[in-house]
Amino acid sequence: MATDPPSQRAYRALCPNCGAPVDFRSAASASAVCSFCRSTLVRDGDALRRIGQSAELFDDHSPLRLGAGGRYQGTAFTLVGRLQYGYEGGTWNEWHALFDNGRSGWLSEDNGRYVFAFDAPAAGEVPAADELSAGERRLVDGRAWNVASVTRAKLLAAEGELPRPPQLQGEFTVADLRNERAEVGTLDYADPAAPQWSVGRSVALSELAMSGLADATEKTLKARGVECPSCGNALEAKLATTYSIVCPQCKAVVDISKGVGADLAHYKQNNVGDSGLEPQLPLGAIGTLKLADDRALPWQVVGYMERCDVPEDADEEQTFWREYLLYHRTAGFAFLVESEDGWSWVVPLTGAPTVRGDKASYQGVDYRKRYSYSAKTTYVLGEFYWRVAREQRSFNTDYDGAGANKHKRLNREMVGTEVTWSAGETLDAATVAAAFRLPPDKRAAMQRDATPAGGGMSTLVKLAIVVAVVLVLLLLISRCSQDDCDQVRATFGEASNEYQQCRRSSHGSGGFWRTTGGSFGGYSSGGGGHK
Structure with a gap:
């Protein structure tokens, strides 16, 4: 001290x-x-x-x-x-x-x-x-x-x-x-x-090198007697910085940003239920990764989001992706992004890159603009250090690193009156799977960023993978789009489990697979003011 x-x-x-x-x-x-x-x-x-x-x-x-x-x-x-x-x-x-x-x-x-x-x-x-x-x-x-x-x-x-x-x-x-x-x-x-x-x-x-810090930095909401305003289930926040928490029982998103004693705002999420899609990385899982510096740190999954873009034209292809909020006690927060072209990690930037036209540069690295798009958050689980809102929209611009830095990623996100910049790099799916010690069956599902399977894989296995991917896509499209599962019904029939599953989630939200590095984070996900 x-x-x-x-x-x-x-x-x-x-x-x-x-x-x-x-x-x-x-x-x-x-x-x-x-x-x-x-x-x-x-x-x-x-x-x-x-x-x-x-x-x-x-x-x-x-x-x-x-x-x-x-x-x-x-x-x-x-x-x-x-x-x-x-x-x-x-x-x-x-x-x-x-x-x-x-x-x-x-x-x-x-x-x-x-x-x-x-x-x-x-x-x-x-x-x-x-x-x-x-x-x-x-x-x-x-x-x-x-x-x-x-x-x-x-x-x-x-x-x-x-x-x-x-x-x-x-x-x-x-x-x-x-x-x-x-x-x-x-x-x-x-x-x-x-x-x-x-x-x-x-x-x-x-x-x-702080000393004299508070003894208990991770007190819980349960200890303060807070119940879910939707179903009455006792809530337990793991982080001192939590602003929004998802009830594990009814999946209601509860806003605790105003503090205990205030009216707790919440909204219900329609979701696919126990038999539906689950995060590839379970909430609470801990993986040792080198992210923002050369240190390998144990990062814990504390939040999960599904997001999709919002095409201006109804005929445009819609894309989907997943984001995992990671936490380390002294390093803060980071994001793992799971998209169609692979995995990447990003952390919020304190500074702001220099942008000239379609080019950006930050700390000696040059980037080139890839896409600009509107996006929305559609489904969440876990805890978040910003306030999560239904159908929250953002406007994003993705940049890829140039030349030898092609593995680097940069993203600009604007939500309301706040602009957030995030930066990171691509990750191999095998690295993510090994870091979180996923079993073999889970690792196979993470290999969307890998080259198509070689001759050693049987035709039956290939066909099963194709069918699984189609099913996942159909479920996710039903979550994020406004159709009423007609495509699933036409493919599998009205009495099928696939169609009934789609019907249960048709008014819900979700999605993953972004054809870029992904929109890195949600509301106040890393920049803006000291909030």
């Missing part, structure tokens, strides 16, 4: 509301929240003045807490304050970090990872909040940025020592910007006349 700052910077006064002692570790801190009565206090000379009262903090089970410390850029720091924000999709925290050298910074949550940022004066004119739109290119602080998100937010609560008084009334705009140097710029318009500008970079808790 970081050492306490030198004593000459320490300051203590009594809360004017309840008389409890309030400590300031830095002479530069202008405000604090009394830990006893939650009065919001500002320093007025050698005394404290009460300007309001902070609401109770929502227990989001963050592993961070006041007093935890670590090291960043060679200097020790301690977390001395927290701001908790709310927006349409849930809540996020920004932790005030005080460094031993007196510097002040912010450790902010960023879609399963973190960003360490520092306030700074912006050079030149700052655009007004209503001038910004997600996806556009803007010049701020003398540099070009991509606007990743423009969000309406509200400060819900505060605690500890803060560099400026918190504003607990009204909504305001927060805009997040990204650039090619993997930097995150944030414009906070809580005071529209004087927007606050900060710049940071993505970090992992493992890189910060």
